[in-house]
Amino acid sequence: MMLTMEGVHAHYGHIHALRGIDVEVQVGEIVTLIGANGAGKSTLMMSLFGNPRASAGRIVFDGEDITRVHTHEIARRGIALVPEGRRIFPRMTVMENLQMGAAHADPANYDADLARMFAMFPILEQRQSQRGGTLSGGEQQMLAIARALMSRPKLLLLDEPSLGLAPIYIRKVFQIVRELNRDHGMTILLVEQNANQALRVAHRGYVLQHGEITLAGTGAELLASPEVRAAYLEGGHG
Amino acid sequence: MSTVVFARHAMTAAERLRDAGWVAFVGFILGVPLIGLTTVDVGGRLAVNTRFGLLAATVAAVFAGRLLLRWGLDQARERKQARSAAGAPASADERAQGAQKVVTVLGWIALGAAVALPIFYSDNRYVVDTATTVLIYVMLGWGLNVVVGLAGLLDLGYVAFYAVGAYSYALLSTQYGWSFWEALPVSGALAAGFGILLGYPILRLRGDYLAIVTLGFGEIIRVILVNWTEFSGGPNGISSIPRPSFFGLDFARSAPEGEQTFAGFFGLDFSPMHRLIFLYYLILVLALLTHAFVSRLRKLPVGRAWEALREDEIACRAMGMNTTNIKLSAFAIGAMLGGFAGVFFAARQGFISPESFTFAESAIILAIVVLGGMGSQMGVVLAATLLVLIPEFGRNFAEYRMLLFGAAMVLIMIWKPGGLLSHREPTVRLNPLGRAGAAREAAR
Numbered sequence: 001m002m003l004t005m006e007g008v009h010a011h012y013g014h015i016h017a018l019r020g021i022d023v024e025v026q027v028g029e030i031v032t033l034i035g036a037n038g039a040g041k042s043t044l045m046m047s048l049f050g051n052p053r054a055s056a057g058r059i060v061f062d063g064e065d066i067t068r069v070h071t072h073e074i075a076r077r078g079i080a081l082v083p084e085g086r087r088i089f090p091r092m093t094v095m096e097n098l099q100m101g102a103a104h105a106d107p108a109n110y111d112a113d114l115a116r117m118f119a120m121f122p123i124l125e126q127r128q129s130q131r132g133g134t135l136s137g138g139e140q141q142m143l144a145i146a147r148a149l150m151s152r153p154k155l156l157l158l159d160e161p162s163l164g165l166a167p168i169y170i171r172k173v174f175q176i177v178r179e180l181n182r183d184h185g186m187t188i189l190l191v192e193q194n195a196n197q198a199l200r201v202a203h204r205g206y207v208l209q210h211g212e213i214t215l216a217g218t219g220a221e222l223l224a225s226p227e228v229r230a231a232y233l234e235g236g237h238g
Numbered sequence: 239m240s241t242v243v244f245a246r247h248a249m250t251a252a253e254r255l256r257d258a259g260w261v262a263f264v265g266f267i268l269g270v271p272l273i274g275l276t277t278v279d280v281g282g283r284l285a286v287n288t289r290f291g292l293l294a295a296t297v298a299a300v301f302a303g304r305l306l307l308r309w310g311l312d313q314a315r316e317r318k319q320a321r322s323a324a325g326a327p328a329s330a331d332e333r334a335q336g337a338q339k340v341v342t343v344l345g346w347i348a349l350g351a352a353v354a355l356p357i358f359y360s361d362n363r364y365v366v367d368t369a370t371t372v373l374i375y376v377m378l379g380w381g382l383n384v385v386v387g388l389a390g391l392l393d394l395g396y397v398a399f400y401a402v403g404a405y406s407y408a409l410l411s412t413q414y415g416w417s418f419w420e421a422l423p424v425s426g427a428l429a430a431g432f433g434i435l436l437g438y439p440i441l442r443l444r445g446d447y448l449a450i451v452t453l454g455f456g457e458i459i460r461v462i463l464v465n466w467t468e469f470s471g472g473p474n475g476i477s478s479i480p481r482p483s484f485f486g487l488d489f490a491r492s493a494p495e496g497e498q499t500f501a502g503f504f505g506l507d508f509s510p511m512h513r514l515i516f517l518y519y520l521i522l523v524l525a526l527l528t529h530a531f532v533s534r535l536r537k538l539p540v541g542r543a544w545e546a547l548r549e550d551e552i553a554c555r556a557m558g559m560n561t562t563n564i565k566l567s568a569f570a571i572g573a574m575l576g577g578f579a580g581v582f583f584a585a586r587q588g589f590i591s592p593e594s595f596t597f598a599e600s601a602i603i604l605a606i607v608v609l610g611g612m613g614s615q616m617g618v619v620l621a622a623t624l625l626v627l628i629p630e631f632g633r634n635f636a637e638y639r640m641l642l643f644g645a646a647m648v649l650i651m652i653w654k655p656g657g658l659l660s661h662r663e664p665t666v667r668l669n670p671l672g673r674a675g676a677a678r679e680a681a682r
Contacts, residue, residue, distance in 0.1 A: 087553040100543075103559060
């Protein structure tokens with residue numbers, strides 16, 4: 001088991017954002033988390049990182065309890081986050097952004113990893129000395145993913161990677177997710193509003209509502225489920 | 239005026255000469271009253287003297303200058319046209335790299351000028367003193383640049399560390415007889431300690447909130463210095479602080495028994511300028527060391543972590559960076575550099591009091607960093623020079639001095655909202671043009 005969340009609660013001040021979450025991610029899986037705005041998807045991602053820290057429950061990553069571990073320490077243990085809104089370093093060059101991703105990785109892998117990223121995202125090689133902030137939204141998303149991969153994570157968290165992108169880049173993002181998993185065996189936890197596409201690439205999925213998991217199943221099951229279809233695929237956010 | 243040619247095409251030689259001739263004529267008309275005629279005091283009466291030689295030289299210089307200017311402009315335009323004809327418009331980044339080269343060259347010129355300055359003004363106390371003040375502010379700006387420009391932590395109380403450095407040296411030297419060189423590292427370490435002391439409680443604060451707390455910290459230090467009379471001398475300050483010596487040689491008119499003075503050792507006639515010039519070179523060396531130190535740090539992981547922190551704290555933590563250590567190191571190093579500047583300040587003035595460490599000082603140092611372009615080392619030099627020299631030149635305007643100062647700051651911010659030099663030099667440049675650029679070069 002790569003990741004287990006057992007009965008996790010989290011608060012933002014007085015707001016009880018997560019109310020007893022149970023989520024499992026197995027090695028080599030793509031797991032997606034869907035839900036409406038404000039359901040607690042991003043909070044769940046961030047609570048994995050101890051920011052906010054879970055107020056109750058247990059989070060076990062790769063056999064170790066990380067519920068009380070510092071954020072930066074969790075990142076060094078092999079979880080990489082592609083944050084919502086990309087959050088690349090805008091005034092630093094593409095190259096520097098990638099180096100920041102590898103800040104705590106083994107330097108011996110650096111050249112090979114960089115070559116791998118340039119092969120996967122040729123646009124980044126072309127723009128390597130350009131400032132991150134001058135890239136287009138889609139290019140920034142590629143950079144954010146590459147930056148996360150530079151740390152050689154065991155688990156990759158993607159928070160709304162298709163948000164605000166042009167259709168061509170949305171396709172590209174999901175294609176990358178599939179390739180990373182299939183060709184490199186990367187375990188991925190994907191948070192998405194784009195439920196249709198997310199459930200198609202995912203092995204399993206969870207539906208999050210008001211801070212609770214209301215449905216769980218394989219991607220195909222959830223796609224076929226009448227509740228999911230009504231709430232997220234056909235009728236908007238009913 | 240049609241004779242001064244605003245040509246869209248490159249001008250012929252005849253056109254250039256005519257154009258320069260007209261400009262020289264205008265220069266002559268203006269020059270007759272400004273340069274050609276001058277009044278002199280002859281036995282209590284004013285008489286008019288003529289200086290036609292100087293006028294002729296000026297007009298000739300205007301003529302030559304105009305010719306050169308036109309020629310240079312035409313050259314620049316031709317080069318630009320050639321570039322756009324080649325079909326490769328320079329990208330913003332490539333242009334910025336060009337600008338960076340110019341800045342580097344200017345930096346070396348500025349360094350040369352700084353080294354040569356006391357040679358040309360060896361008997362002008364005012365110039366050397368003002369230049370020393372500029373360099374103190376350059377050093378303070380470089381120190382604060384670590385905190386504000388690189389790590390993005392808005393610090394309004396920087397003067398506190400300057401004060402810690404100054405008082406440390408003043409007390410160590412007057413109470414315990416420490417020399418400048420012994421006290422320098424200790425005072426720097428003390429200031430760094432205060433930086434960490436300030437850093438701890440405000441780790442979770444950012445932006446406006448951080449600014450308010452740092453402002454408060456600066457005031458706390460000043461108020462302590464004013465009120466703790468037994469320790470700091472209160473508002474009377476500390477006087478007769480020993481001056482730094484030149485490897486044990488004092489800059490005094492006469493030496494105590496068994497010792498030598500600087501002038502005596504080198505067989506020079508005593509001059510009070512020796513000490514001023516020594517102090518000037520001392521702060522120049524300290525500032526250059528600061529610059530080398532900060533530039534080096536910027537290229538190391540810690541420097542890059544500072545910049546990443548400025549850009550995005552959450553992303554920083556997600557990359558596995560310990561933001562606590564990053565912030566504390568920025569505060570400590572910024573404070574240490576401020577402390578060094580403080581030690582020098584105390585040694586140069588020979589007298590310090592809380593008067594010198596008010597909020598206005600913090601504001602000026604911050605203005606130097608912001609006006610210079612956050613994070614830009616050369617920008618700090620430019621801004622420090624401007625902010626020290628504008629009030630100096632403004633002395634003739636008496637009470638309008640600060641008005642001039644304020645207006646200049648507003649104008650700079652309107653004209654260059656990102657600061658005088660806002661381009662950020664990347665810390666790595668493997669292949670400056672990128673592979674595509676290299677291919678384009680090869681295809682040419």
